[in-house]
Amino acid sequence: MVALLLIASTVIGHLLDSHVTLTSLAMMYVLVVVVVAYRLGWIESTVCALGAVTALNFFFVPPRWTFAVDSRENVIALAAMLVVALVISRLANGLRRETESARLNEGRARQLQALATELANVHSPQEVLALGHAALAAAFAGPCALALATAAGELDHTDAMDTPVTDGMRHCMSEAAVLGPGTGRWPGLNAWYVPLGDKGQVVGAACVQPALASDDSGRQHAQALCALLAQALWRLRLTASMLAAQNQAQHQQLQSTFLAAISHDLRTPLAAIVGAASALQTQRDKLADAEQDRLLGSIAAEASYLSAVTENTLQLVRLGNSAQALQRDWEAMEEIVGAVLARVRQRDPGRRIKLQMQEGLPLVRADPVLLAQLLDNLLDNALKYSDGTIDLSVNLNATAAELVLSVKDRGPGIPDADQAAIFEPYARGDRSGARGAGLGLAVCRAIAQAHGGQLAFRSRKGGGSTFSLSLPVEADQPQGEMT
Numbered sequence: 001m002v003a004l005l006l007i008a009s010t011v012i013g014h015l016l017d018s019h020v021t022l023t024s025l026a027m028m029y030v031l032v033v034v035v036v037a038y039r040l041g042w043i044e045s046t047v048c049a050l051g052a053v054t055a056l057n058f059f060f061v062p063p064r065w066t067f068a069v070d071s072r073e074n075v076i077a078l079a080a081m082l083v084v085a086l087v088i089s090r091l092a093n094g095l096r097r098e099t100e101s102a103r104l105n106e107g108r109a110r111q112l113q114a115l116a117t118e119l120a121n122v123h124s125p126q127e128v129l130a131l132g133h134a135a136l137a138a139a140f141a142g143p144c145a146l147a148l149a150t151a152a153g154e155l156d157h158t159d160a161m162d163t164p165v166t167d168g169m170r171h172c173m174s175e176a177a178v179l180g181p182g183t184g185r186w187p188g189l190n191a192w193y194v195p196l197g198d199k200g201q202v203v204g205a206a207c208v209q210p211a212l213a214s215d216d217s218g219r220q221h222a223q224a225l226c227a228l229l230a231q232a233l234w235r236l237r238l239t240a241s242m243l244a245a246q247n248q249a250q251h252q253q254l255q256s257t258f259l260a261a262i263s264h265d266l267r268t269p270l271a272a273i274v275g276a277a278s279a280l281q282t283q284r285d286k287l288a289d290a291e292q293d294r295l296l297g298s299i300a301a302e303a304s305y306l307s308a309v310t311e312n313t314l315q316l317v318r319l320g321n322s323a324q325a326l327q328r329d330w331e332a333m334e335e336i337v338g339a340v341l342a343r344v345r346q347r348d349p350g351r352r353i354k355l356q357m358q359e360g361l362p363l364v365r366a367d368p369v370l371l372a373q374l375l376d377n378l379l380d381n382a383l384k385y386s387d388g389t390i391d392l393s394v395n396l397n398a399t400a401a402e403l404v405l406s407v408k409d410r411g412p413g414i415p416d417a418d419q420a421a422i423f424e425p426y427a428r429g430d431r432s433g434a435r436g437a438g439l440g441l442a443v444c445r446a447i448a449q450a451h452g453g454q455l456a457f458r459s460r461k462g463g464g465s466t467f468s469l470s471l472p473v474e475a476d477q478p479q480g481e482m483t
Contacts, residue, residue, distance in 0.1 A: 001040065002048045005032045010055050017060070025060050026081050029053075033085040037092030045093060049085035053078055101217070108221045111139060112228065119232035128236070132206070132229045139221060140208050148196075148204040148233070149173065155205070168193040169205035176202055178223060182213035194222050197230035204233070269302035276302075311373065326370070326450055330363040330478050333394055333403060340375045341392075348383060356393040362473050364403060366451055374447045374455075377440040378407040378467050386411030386464065396473070402453070403471045410464040414457070422457060444469075 009032050013025045029052035037045035054067075057078055062070055069075045115135050122128050125148055136144040145165055147155045153173075158166045168189065172179045176199035179185045180192035192211040196204035206229075208222045276295040284292065334357060344353065382390045386409035393406045414422060423445040441455075444467075448455040453471040460466045 002036055002044055002051065005036060006048070006051050006055055009052070010059055013060060022060060022077075026056055026077070029056050030081065030085055030088065034088055034092055037089040038096050042089070042093050045089035046086065049082065049089050052085055053082045056081065105217065108139065108217075108224075111135065112221075112224055115225065115228055119228060122232060122236070125233060125236060128229055128232045132225070135225050135229075136206060136208060136222075139225065140210070140218070142209055144209060145169075145207040146204065146229075147206075149202065153202075165191075165207050169207060173202045173205050176200075178219065180219075181211045182216065182219060187213065192219055192222055194226045195230075196226050196233065201230070201234065203230055203237075269306050272302045273299050273306075326367045328365045328367050328451070331366045331368045331371070332363055333357075333361055333405070336366075336368050336371050337375065337392070337394060337405075340372050340379065344376065344379050344383070347380070352383070352388070353379060353390045353392055356391065358395045361394065361396055361403065362477055364451075364471050365474060366471065370447045370450070374444045374469065375405070375407075377444050378469075381440060382407055382409040382411070382465075385409070388464075397470075400470075401473050401475070403473055405469040405471070406466060408460055408464065408466045410460070410462075413459050413463060413465050419457060423455070 006029075009028050013028060017025070033045065033049050033052055036048040040048075057069065058065065058067060061078065069078065115131060118131055119128065122131065129146060129148055132146045133144075136142070136146060145161055147158050147161070147166075147169060150156050155166060155169055155173075158169075168179060168186075168191070171186075172193035172195045175185070176195050176197070177183070177185060178192060178194050180189045181187050183192070186193075190211065191207050191209040194206045194208060195202045196206065206222070206226050212218070276299045279287070280292060280295055287295070337355070337357065341353065341355065345351070379390070379392070388410035391406070391408040393404075393408075395404050395406075396402075397404050423441050445455045448469055448471075451471055453469060456468050456470070458466050458468070
């Protein structure tokens with residue numbers, strides 16, 4: 001390239017020789033020196049400077065076609081041109097290096113910014129590891145390696161790495177310092193070993209190649225990349241710790257609330273049962289038959305209430321904490337609804353519950369005991385909090401491929417301020433002073449979610465409440481079992 005530029009300049013100079021002065025020809029050669037110095041290295045630009053002065057002397061300075069100079073002025077001009085060409089070459093090389101360094105630093109800054117943005121959205125150490133591998137591969141020629149540490153402080157997934165690489169990673173983790181050329185620690189290595197994190201908080205290590213002792217900016221960029229990865233990993237660990245602490249606090253709060261519910265909602269019916277039973281035991285001969293029947297009815301009612309509260313509490317705890325899947329089978333909704341109505345009719349002497357069920361309903365995969373408990377709770381609430389007719393309907397929503405069971409009453413409804421909390425455990429709101437632990441709707445929602453369905457509430461037009469259970473219907477129905 002240097003020779004071609006000098007030849008081109010000489011040819012152009014011959015073409016313009018009769019039209020320009022020697023100074024203009026010299027400036028043309030200086031321009032060539034500037035171009036070469038900016039595009040090539042220091043050696044090439046120095047050779048170009050010497051070649052330019054030589055070509056100018058040989059082809060254009062009298063006497064031409066010789067290296068002799070017949071004028072002191074021309075000697076001074078050639079010497080000055082050589083000095084200027086060398087200075088320009090030096091400055092242009094420096095400018096080129098600074099430009100390349102600025103571009104490199106800009107690219108690295110952009111990479112750090114992009115990596116920080118991506119790491120802000122990760123949710124697992126595997127994602128951090130993948131982003132780290134990609135970042136190191138983009139920033140360095142490699143081969144680079146990256147490994148995370150386990151909770152015990154050992155490197156994980158290092159089977160595919162060479163033994164010297166894993167040893168270097170372990171040492172940099174134990175020392176919590178960068179190892180390799182230019183670091184003052186193990187300078188004979190052919191790579192930088194960078195820990196992810198500071199002393200006491202190291203969560204992994206990286207091996208970065210190539211590693212030159214003079215490449216301080218490259219080593220600092222590798223450290224910056226690893227620092228971002230370490231921060232992301234620590235954020236994930238802190239988030240996991242915070243979630244565990246929150247779950248523990250919620251668990252303790254649930255236990256405290258459960259104990260409060262036990263002391264408040266179970267002590268009163270137990271006292272009533274004990275009092276009625278004691279009265280019957282000690283004063284039965286003195287009590288009239290009607291009074292004895294009243295006490296026996298009180299014992300039965302309070303025992304039934306205790307049974308319902310206990311069952312709801314146990315189901316809520318089991319559904320909320322059990323990791324086991326439900327034992328579900330193909331069930332007919334007609335049979336479940338019929339069994340529940342047979343029991344509820346004993347508490348509904350006025351036959352207020354009106355059933356409307358679509359014919360030919362498909363089967364659902366469900367736990368019949370849990371679904372029966374859900375429907376029993378909804379109907380019990382409707383009987384307890386309303387006086388008019390209760391509409392119970394079961395229909396197929398073919399568009400959404402789901403069965404929809406609805407319980408509608410004409411009670412006072414639920415205020416807007418209380419609707420957001422009605423499915424929370426122990427949250428009853430102001431429901432006409434009726435007692436209860438506030439577990440029924442919470443259990444219903446848990447049962448619905450365990451079956452892959454939803455339990456929704458909406459206010460009924462004209463007053464009252466509507467609770468709708470949506471259960472998914474599988475397309476692959478068993479043959480010969482449709483009802």
